[in-house]
Amino acid sequence: MGDSAKPGRTSSKLRALVCVLMTGEWILLVVGVKLHEMIVGAASIAATAIFLYAVDRSETQRFDFEWSDVATAWRIPGYLISDLYQITVALLRNLFGKGKAGSFYRVYRFKTEKTSPRLVARRVLATAYTSATPNSIVIGIDYDQNLLLMHQVVCSPVTKIAQSLGAEP
DSSP states (O other), rough: OOGSSTTTTTOOHHHHHHHHHHHHHHHHTTTSSOOHHHHHHHHHHHHHHHHHHHHHHOOOOOOOOOHHOOOOOOHHHHHHHHHHHHHHHHHHHHTTTOOOOEEEEEEEEOOOOSSSSHHHHHEEEEEHHHHTTTTEEEEEETTTTEEEEEESSSOOOOHHHHHHEEOOO
């Protein structure tokens, strides 16, 4: 995504696209285009746009999202289904006295730096994508030791998403 991800340099085209997307989402949310709904929507979108502009101008952290990294999100629906199944089985076993639900802390090697825009973006995506499923949540990332700490209810191996973003089993 390049220069549009650098602080204070988000292009006007990207800002306009975000406003158009927010407008479309608002219309879908309220399921209509009545005047009073559009007035509230316009005020909400304006406030959000001003907030995002201020954040963009003051943010010093650089991100460099690669489309291939973002595209790994296609795996999330499959992980949602499998994790829901695993969590449901664990719940039923716990309810019927066949076993207790687990609490597992997992540690994976994960290459990261505070200054590399690409590795910062990968860290953000790994945290968001891994925590999007019900079985696991990223607790933190240790920059000094290059480690990713995760909690799981049902112990399972590192996902392909996390691996493609830098986690090592």
